[in-house]
Amino acid sequence: MVRPPKTDGPLDRAFAIVGHVANQAKAISVAAIANALSLPLPTAHRLVGNLEERGLLQKALGSKRYVVGNQLVTLSAKVIGAAFRTASRHAVLRTVAGEIGEQCEIGVVRDNVVTYVDSVRVSQPQGLQFNPGEAAPLHCTSTGKIYMSRLPARAREKLCRSLALTKYTENTIVDCDTFLTVLDETRRRGWAKTNEEYVKGVVGCAVPIVSPDRELIACLGVSVPVARVSFAELDRFIPRLQKAAALLSETILQTDSEDETLKDA
Structure with a gap:
């Protein structure tokens, strides 16, 4: 029985x-x-x-x-990273990187630091390269801006004032009030971009990858030398990134067997 x-x-x-x-x-x-x-x-x-x-x-x-607790946050980030490192999800990342012609990466926030869990580079490396396992600050990355913009207002301000807003380039935002204004704009827009704020000569943008109940899972972003794409021109990548993010959102909760079915379809 x-x-x-x-x-x-x-x-x-x-x-x-x-x-x-x-x-x-x-x-x-x-x-x-x-x-x-x-x-x-x-x-x-x-x-x-x-x-x-x-x-x-x-x-x-x-x-x-x-x-x-911090251990739960770390564990959840590792689980999300493992969930994205499947054949079909990497294929989505590879496809959007090929369409855009630039490096694309998936990042999550772990212990108030952006950690990249997957990336695809389709062109000769120039400037910033985000490889799986590498980390970057919240305040000068598009993924960090999206994460912080989605926090409740009080939590957002508290986190901003607790961060060490290190100046990496002349464009890095190191004033908390200015940064909070940028986060308000990011929240209204629904996606983020950076203008040579972490590495000089590199611009980037990102869109959220959300769960069915609209909770943030991760972010899908692109990093590109400003010599090829200007900060203003980043906007043209957003529709392709949003389409890929929606597909990743749909597949993130599926089993590996379902992944293979999608892959072979």
């Missing part, structure tokens, strides 16, 4: 707590978690404590309320 899988064990409850905290727009108390998930308060305290010990949850600064 096959027994049905358990759905109310300690692991199920722990996953439910992590999922509930991750869905909140602000820090949440243990009592609120217990109430939302119909858990006894002592059980919620025990499970939250276990999750905190493992870095999957952490207390918000100066508070007894909880947010997702």
